[in-house]
Amino acid sequence: MATESVGPSVASSPPLTAEGRRNLMRGTGAPRGRRGDTLTAYLFLAPYLFVLIVFFLVVSVYGIGLSLFKVDIGFTTPVFVGLRNYQVLFQQLANPGLSDFWVSMTNIIKFVVAVVIGQTILALLLALLLQNVLVGRGAFRTIFYIPAVTSSVATALIFLWLYNPDGVINYLLSLVHLSGPDWLNDPLFALPALMLLNIWTTAASFMIYFMAALQDVPRELIEASEVDGANRLQTFWYITVPLLRPTIFLVVALGTIGAFQMFDQAKFMTNGGPDNATLTPMLEIYNEAFQNSNFGRAAAMSVILFCVILVVTLIQRRLIDPSSSSNR
Amino acid sequence: MAQAPTDVQAQAAIRPVEVAREIRPERHFSWWHMVVYVFLAIFTITSVGPLIFTLISSFKTMRDVLAFPPSLIPNPAVVTNYATIISNPFFLRWILNAFIYAVVATILNVVFSSMAGYALSRMNFPGKELIFLATLSVMMIPLAVTLIPKFLVVNGLGVINTYWALILPAMAQPFSVFIMVQFMKGLPKELEESAKIDGASTWRTFFQIILPQVKPALTAVAILTFQGAWNDFQWPLVALGTQDMYTLPLGLFFFKSAHYTEYNLLLAGSMFNTIPILLLFFIFQRYFIEGAVSSGVKG
Numbered sequence: 001m002a003t004e005s006v007g008p009s010v011a012s013s014p015p016l017t018a019e020g021r022r023n024l025m026r027g028t029g030a031p032r033g034r035r036g037d038t039l040t041a042y043l044f045l046a047p048y049l050f051v052l053i054v055f056f057l058v059v060s061v062y063g064i065g066l067s068l069f070k071v072d073i074g075f076t077t078p079v080f081v082g083l084r085n086y087q088v089l090f091q092q093l094a095n096p097g098l099s100d101f102w103v104s105m106t107n108i109i110k111f112v113v114a115v116v117i118g119q120t121i122l123a124l125l126l127a128l129l130l131q132n133v134l135v136g137r138g139a140f141r142t143i144f145y146i147p148a149v150t151s152s153v154a155t156a157l158i159f160l161w162l163y164n165p166d167g168v169i170n171y172l173l174s175l176v177h178l179s180g181p182d183w184l185n186d187p188l189f190a191l192p193a194l195m196l197l198n199i200w201t202t203a204a205s206f207m208i209y210f211m212a213a214l215q216d217v218p219r220e221l222i223e224a225s226e227v228d229g230a231n232r233l234q235t236f237w238y239i240t241v242p243l244l245r246p247t248i249f250l251v252v253a254l255g256t257i258g259a260f261q262m263f264d265q266a267k268f269m270t271n272g273g274p275d276n277a278t279l280t281p282m283l284e285i286y287n288e289a290f291q292n293s294n295f296g297r298a299a300a301m302s303v304i305l306f307c308v309i310l311v312v313t314l315i316q317r318r319l320i321d322p323s324s325s326s327n328r
Numbered sequence: 329m330a331q332a333p334t335d336v337q338a339q340a341a342i343r344p345v346e347v348a349r350e351i352r353p354e355r356h357f358s359w360w361h362m363v364v365y366v367f368l369a370i371f372t373i374t375s376v377g378p379l380i381f382t383l384i385s386s387f388k389t390m391r392d393v394l395a396f397p398p399s400l401i402p403n404p405a406v407v408t409n410y411a412t413i414i415s416n417p418f419f420l421r422w423i424l425n426a427f428i429y430a431v432v433a434t435i436l437n438v439v440f441s442s443m444a445g446y447a448l449s450r451m452n453f454p455g456k457e458l459i460f461l462a463t464l465s466v467m468m469i470p471l472a473v474t475l476i477p478k479f480l481v482v483n484g485l486g487v488i489n490t491y492w493a494l495i496l497p498a499m500a501q502p503f504s505v506f507i508m509v510q511f512m513k514g515l516p517k518e519l520e521e522s523a524k525i526d527g528a529s530t531w532r533t534f535f536q537i538i539l540p541q542v543k544p545a546l547t548a549v550a551i552l553t554f555q556g557a558w559n560d561f562q563w564p565l566v567a568l569g570t571q572d573m574y575t576l577p578l579g580l581f582f583f584k585s586a587h588y589t590e591y592n593l594l595l596a597g598s599m600f601n602t603i604p605i606l607l608l609f610f611i612f613q614r615y616f617i618e619g620a621v622s623s624g625v626k627g
Contacts, residue, residue, distance in 0.1 A: 038454060044451075047440040134361070146606070153561050157597065160584075164591070257470050261470050282475070
């Protein structure tokens with residue numbers, strides 16, 4: 001009887017089965033109480049809690065603890081060394097050029113600056129372009145998004161070939177009478193080559209954020225500024241950009257966090273070479289752990305990298321989106 | 329004069345953006361749109377050019393693929409690259425491994441994260457706020473910095489170099505839980521109440537009433553998980569040790585070391601990694617893009 005008024009998906013199930021009646025008797029109201037509900041909730045949560053606790057919380061704490069030990073799995077028992085791993089790393093700062101870790105840090109900072117600026121500008125440019133497309137916007141969006149779906153390994157393989165000294169990129173340069181370098185084997189050009197590749201693969205995913213944000217810019221504001229005689233550039237700079245600030249921060253922050261962890265292309269295409277020119281912190285951490293079997297030191301490097309990323313994103317927040325950081 | 333129709337139609341509750349698009353071309357079709365289309369053309373070429381040229385070149389011979397100047401059309405066009413790759417005894421195994429990793433991780437993550445999302449969005453129980461806060465917090469941790477301890481934990485569990493090493497950490501991801509919570513929060517309370525009156529158990533309510541309501545979220549989570557696992561390179565590199573266990577991206581890495589001058593083979597190999605995900609993308613592109621946005625909104 002009551003079932004008739006319920007939505008179609010419910011009504012299609014049999015009105016009251018034997019099972020349903022049993023559930024009704026013991027399942028509803030006070031007798032079952034909150035303890036049963038809590039138990040149900042935790043049953044639903046159980047698999048996720050396992051992953052959350054083991055692979056996120058435990059692992060994070062474990063990583064910090066690990067950095068206080070000297071660990072080489074399988075050879076000797078772990079030895080507590082206190083802050084020794086950090087001490088060694090910070091002492092290397094006296095001569096950073098000789099320390100693989102600090103070379104990798106210098107590389108990644110250059111990399112992050114170039115990639116984040118490049119991908120943010122390109123992403124915004126693509127989004128603005130798409131906003132001005134009259135016909136086929138969806139098709140262009142799909143096309144632009146393709147590099148973002150392609151795997152890092154596939155693009156690494158493809159660009160190994162394109163960056164070849166006699167490859168397509170140098171051929172295109174030769175058309176305008178430039179002689180291109182041996183990109184990936186030249187210490188001067190290897191890192192910029194990876195920067196370009198990274199901008200190419202990431203810009204499109206950030207373009208989507210800008211597209212969403214541009215949709216929310218009130219049309220009236222733009223029209224009003226145009227009526228007031230502002231040209232497109234002025235309108236963009238004085239109306240659109242300020243409204244995009246939160247999105248710009250989001251894109252810059254996500255881009256920064258991603259770029260700091262660059263690993264795949266550095267491992268796949270150059271393995272950190274030539275001459276450590278493309279050595280990134282994640283690659284150095286990987287090498288320290290799996291080649292030098294120095295897991296404690298590698299964990300200490302991870303903690304330092306984490307702190308650097310945290311500080312940089314906090315500073316960015318201050319600079320780009322001051323309103324959000326002062327409010328909360 | 330341009331303002332009048334905008335106002336009228338905005339009042340008619342049409343999104344103002346849509347309206348403006350209709351009006352704009354007449355006012356401004358000019359050099360501006362020329363510039364726009366020139367840029368569109370340039371970015372179209374840079375976006376798909378490398379992939380299309382790679383696809384074409386995967387049918388070239390080794391001499392042809394390294395020819396300078398590069399040729400646009402394979403001459404002769406050969407399928408030997410693909411044949412050579414398929415005949416590599418490990419290659420099919422790598423594809424299978426990548427497929428198992430991606431499919432199992434996707435199925436488990438969709439089920440487990442929607443279960444967790446259901447509990448976190450529609451039930452009341454002690455500890456709920458804490459779990460949600462932990463979810464938000466771990467989303468901020470750059471994943472790669474936990475690589476080393478994660479390896480040691482998986483090593484301690486004794487599952488290194490098994491499918492479990494890949495699947496366990498991926499089977500219920502905080503990002504996915506977050507997406508599910510966001511979607512389920514908005515559903516009307518009556519859904520469960522009427523199901524309860526009907527005598528449906530919580531599980532049945534979840535599977536038969538709630539899940540069908542959040543299909544877009546499920547699809548987005550499924551696609552993001554599949555893409556992440558299928559393309560994953562770093563974690564398999566750390567977690568897998570023997571060639572028969574490699575996933576395709578990892579296999580391609582070692583394939584590259586063995587055939588580093590044979591770009592014809594490498595390009596064909598890269599297509600095995602690229603084409604499945606592109607097909608998925610063309611079928612489900614809306615979910616790829618919406619999923620990418622929603623997963624980053626709070627990140």
